[in-house]
Amino acid sequence: MSKILVIAEHLDGKLNPSTARAVSAAAAVKPGAIDVLVLSDKAGAIATEAAKIQGVSRVLTAERMENAHPLAAVLAPQIAKAAAGYSHVFVPSTTFGKDVAPRVAALLGVAQVSDVMSVDGSHTFKRPIYAGNAIITVDADPAHAVVATIRTASWPAAANGENSAPIEPLSLDATLPTHTRFVELKQGKSDRPDLQSANKVVSGGRGVGSKENFEIIYKFADKIGAAVGASRAAVDAGYVPNELQVGQTGKIIAPELYIAIGISGAIQHLTGIKDAGTIVAINKDGEAPIFEIADIGLVGDLFKLLPELEQAIG
Amino acid sequence: MKILVGYKRVVDYNVRIQVKPDGTGVVTDGVKLSANPFDDIALEEALRLREKGLAEEVVVVGIGPADLTAHLRNGLAMGANRAIHVVTPDAVQPLTAARVFLKLVEKEQPGLVILGKQAIDDDANQTGQMLAALWDRPQATFASKVEIAEGKATVTREVDAGLEVIEADLPAVITTDLRLNEPRFIKLPDIMKAKSKPIDTIEFASLSVDAHDQFRTTHYTAPAKRSKGVMVKDAAELVSVLKQKGLL
Numbered sequence: 072m073s074k075i076l077v078i079a080e081h082l083d084g085k086l087n088p089s090t091a092r093a094v095s096a097a098a099a100v101k102p103g104a105i106d107v108l109v110l111s112d113k114a115g116a117i118a119t120e121a122a123k124i125q126g127v128s129r130v131l132t133a134e135r136m137e138n139a140h141p142l143a144a145v146l147a148p149q150i151a152k153a154a155a156g157y158s159h160v161f162v163p164s165t166t167f168g169k170d171v172a173p174r175v176a177a178l179l180g181v182a183q184v185s186d187v188m189s190v191d192g193s194h195t196f197k198r199p200i201y202a203g204n205a206i207i208t209v210d211a212d213p214a215h216a217v218v219a220t221i222r223t224a225s226w227p228a229a230a231n232g233e234n235s236a237p238i239e240p241l242s243l244d245a246t247l248p249t250h251t252r253f254v255e256l257k258q259g260k261s262d263r264p265d266l267q268s269a270n271k272v273v274s275g276g277r278g279v280g281s282k283e284n285f286e287i288i289y290k291f292a293d294k295i296g297a298a299v300g301a302s303r304a305a306v307d308a309g310y311v312p313n314e315l316q317v318g319q320t321g322k323i324i325a326p327e328l329y330i331a332i333g334i335s336g337a338i339q340h341l342t343g344i345k346d347a348g349t350i351v352a353i354n355k356d357g358e359a360p361i362f363e364i365a366d367i368g369l370v371g372d373l374f375k376l377l378p379e380l381e382q383a384i385g
Numbered sequence: 386m387k388i389l390v391g392y393k394r395v396v397d398y399n400v401r402i403q404v405k406p407d408g409t410g411v412v413t414d415g416v417k418l419s420a421n422p423f424d425d426i427a428l429e430e431a432l433r434l435r436e437k438g439l440a441e442e443v444v445v446v447g448i449g450p451a452d453l454t455a456h457l458r459n460g461l462a463m464g465a466n467r468a469i470h471v472v473t474p475d476a477v478q479p480l481t482a483a484r485v486f487l488k489l490v491e492k493e494q495p496g497l498v499i500l501g502k503q504a505i506d507d508d509a510n511q512t513g514q515m516l517a518a519l520w521d522r523p524q525a526t527f528a529s530k531v532e533i534a535e536g537k538a539t540v541t542r543e544v545d546a547g548l549e550v551i552e553a554d555l556p557a558v559i560t561t562d563l564r565l566n567e568p569r570f571i572k573l574p575d576i577m578k579a580k581s582k583p584i585d586t587i588e589f590a591s592l593s594v595d596a597h598d599q600f601r602t603t604h605y606t607a608p609a610k611r612s613k614g615v616m617v618k619d620a621a622e623l624v625s626v627l628k629q630k631g632l633l
Contacts, residue, residue, distance in 0.1 A: 082546055142551065143514065144523055166544040170526045173479065173514035182480050182599035185509045199608070200507050204402040205411050208604040215599060250557075251523040254539065254550040267545065271632070295633060307564065313529065313543045319508070320563055322545065328632045338401070345608065349632055351623065366614035369623050379620035384633060 072103035073193050076157040078150060079109045079121050080141075080167045086120040088268040089163035091228035093221040094124050097161050098229065099190035104128040108153055108241070110146050112139040118238045125230040131241040140253035141167055147174035148245040154179060154216055158193070164220035164323075165267070176218035183218045184209055188225035198222070202319040203342040223267070224325035224346045259312050263289075266315060269298035272326040272347075274317055275310070276302035276340075278333020278354065278373060282310045288332060291377050294384060300324070302334045318343035333373050336361025353377075386496035386555075388431040389489060390465065391482075391513075392445040393421040394456040395506040404607040411605060420459060423501025426561040429568040430531060431499050432464040439533045442466045444493065448485055450474045454584060461579035462571045468582070469493075473589035477596065479507075483515035484594040490520055495556060497538070502527050502560040513560035523553030527562040 075097040080087040090107065097105045106129045107121045114132035122130045131153065137145050150171070154160050160175060162168035164186050176183035189197040194211040196219065211217045266272060273295070275288040285305070292299045300317040301310065317324055319339040325346035332353045334340060341364055344350060352365035355372055362368045369376065396402065397417040404411050420428075431443040445460035447453045448471040457468040471485055490498060503510035517524035525531075525540035529548070532539045533555070542549045543562045589596075617623045627633040 143526070144517070147518060166527060166542075169510050170514065170524070170544075173511035174518040174524065176511070177480065177483060177515035177518035180480075182478055183509070183511050183515075184600060185511060195603075201396070201402040201411065202505065202508065203608055205404045206606045206608055207602045208606075209600045209602050211600045248521070248523075250554040251525075252552045254552055256544075256547060256549045258547040303563065312547065313564065314545060314547050319505075320503070328627070339398075345611070349627075349630060350611070350614075351627070362616075363613075364611045366611070367623060367626055368614060368616045369618075369620070370616070371619075376620050380624060383621045383624040 073100050073158040074104045074156065075100060075102045075106070075159040075161055076154055077105060077107045078160065078162045078168070078171070079107050079117060080163050080165060081109065081111065081117045084113065084116050086117050087163070087165070088228050089165050089223045090121060091124050091231060092223040092226040093161045093163045094126055094229040095226040096187055096190060096221040097159070098126045100159060100193050102159070106131055108133065108150065110138045110149060112136050122236040122238055123231050123234050125234050127234055127236040130236050130238045132238060133241050133243050137247050141171070142251050142253055143171040143174045144251040145247050146171050147178055148247060149243045150175045151178040152243045152245045153241060157216060159217045159219065162220050164222050168220045172218055172220050179216055179218065181215045181218055182211070183220070184211060185220050186222040187219045188222045202339055203345060204338065222323060224323045259314055263292065264296065264298040266298040266300050266317070267322055267324060269326055271295055271297035271328045272300050272324060273297045273330045273332065274300035274302065274334060275305055275332050276334030277304040277308065279305060279310060285310045287374065287377050291381060294381050297328070297330070302337070302340050331361050331365070332377070334361055335359045336364070386440045387442045387444065387493060388434060388440045389486070389493060389495040389498045390424070390428045390431045390443060390445050390460070391486070391498075391500035392424045392428060392447050392457065392460045393501070393504050394418050394447065394449060394453060395421045395504055398422055398505055404605045408604045408606060418456070420456065421501050421504045423503060423505070423561050423563070425568040426563065426565050427499040427501050428460055428463055428465060429566045430561060433566065434533060440496070444469060444495070446486070446489060447471070448473060448477055448482055448589070457584055458579050459571060461582040462575040463569065464575070466582065468584040470584055470586045471589050471592070472586055475596075478598055478600070479509045479511035480515055480599065481594060481596045482512045483519055485589070485592060486512070486516045487519045488592045488594060490516070497533070497555060498558045500558065500560050502562055513558050517558040520558070523557040524560070525551055525553050525557060526560040528559050529562050529564045531559060531565065
């Protein structure tokens with residue numbers, strides 16, 4: 072019977088919703104147990120949140136000063152120790168999971184399955200390659216633990232509320248390196264919904280034209296209660312910070328509504344939004360590739376259309 | 386300081402990938418191959434460090450079949466001092482690639498290894514982290530800024546929450562993100578010069594690396610297509626369609 076260890080992602084004492092999505096993927100394996108491991112300097116509140124996720128058997132905490140920041144070199148030896156006895160280790164495929172999971176896999180001497188989008192069996196998974204232009208089915212060797220990152224856009228967050236899994240402190244005898252040190256995290260503070268987990272996302276691209284013009288995107292997003300995203304071109308041009316980038320190398324998201332404004336639709340961008348419920352494209356170029364995958368298209372000048380949209384919404 | 390750079394050849398990022406109808410792979414016959422874009426960025430960063438006097442030698446490393454030489458020449462034309470070609474006809478998975486790099490690191494003793502954060506063919510995003518683990522050295526993944534001083538790398542990383550800055554003692558592994566730099570174009574005279582630069586070839590088998598592939602790809606499929614949508618004529622119609630769908 073499979074037994075799965077899910078590594079919790081968290082920031083500022085709060086559990087990241089990506090964790091509940093990784094739990095969903097774990098549940099698809101139909102395991103005997105799903106344990107969530109919280110590595111932190113203060114695990115309490117995070118563990119309490121994780122214990123509420125439907126399907127979680129136990130929450131394990133590894134609480135120590137060195138875990139104050141998610142440094143892969145520090146976390147990986149602890150996760151590798153904690154992995155003993157588990158058939159699978161699942162980590163969300165966010166920058167956190169992409170950083171730490173391969174380090175864990177290498178310490179365990181096993182291959183890693185990146186970006187699991189479907190579970191076909193306890194050791195059979197589907198994952199995207201070539202920016203999602205091909206999907207491969209892979210068989211992992213049942214003789215080893217499976218280390219996998221979970222493509223969060225492919226999985227709904229496991230329900231949260233009814234469960235109250237036991238929380239147990241874990242004592243991990245791992246020597247931790249001091250060769251890697253956290254300096255600072257520069258976060259864009261925003262009251263808008265989180266891009267990765269928002270139901271609605273409004274994204275701007277090169278067509279927006281400047282950092283100042285991007286205000287029109289923020290204003291429209293606020294009008295409909297959406298998170299704000301951007302294409303790589305808009306980030307490269309300095310209109311918005313990097314954490315807003317959606318696409319193959321940015322965030323892969325699956326909102327119910329995605330509105331792409333002034334985005335031509337390079338395949339690398341489309342990769343990031345393929346799982347969105349409804350895609351709306353607004354672009355002055357009727358031939359733009361974004362219209363090939365948009366559910367609803369509107370050709371026109373965004374600077375004229377956005378105020379009209381706001382007015383029509385009322 | 387010596388810098389090792391991973392330099393993988395992949396299907397060019399502009400190629401629209403087609404899955405073979407029988408599901409055995411993707412069509413690669415006759416498609417354009419190029420350097421992995423993240424690896425060009427890795428090489429550019431290494432060259433800039435050398436130009437600042439922070440490194441003496443930049444070595445590009447490729448793992449692949451005999452005809453990989455032409456690709457490695459491009460890395461030499463871009464400015465690398467020499468190349469190492471680990472020869473194998475087989476595709477290698479990230480753990481195997483990391484083990485190969487570890488062997489080369491033991492031999493070459495670099496102060497820094499710079500790799501792309503992911504290759505745009507398998508999109509695995511693993512090799513740098515795995516090498517750092519096997520080598521027991523720091524990793525600074527998804528780098529958008531690198532500063533080297535006093536035996537340390539201070540690296541700004543693009544993470545989901547914003548920009549994280551970490552400090553890593555050298556030697557270390559850095560993986561590149563898109564905004565680290567803009568790679569230079571190769572000039573014709575450099576292509577001529579590259580012809581006389583050395584490429585060491587090492588037979589993969591001679592490295593005694595465990596290449597037991599631990600996962601097996603059994604099938605390739607094309608992704609589900611989104612059905613063609615509708616065009617609306619103006620803002621009012623768009624709002625009414627979205628309201629009907631309960632999205633506004």
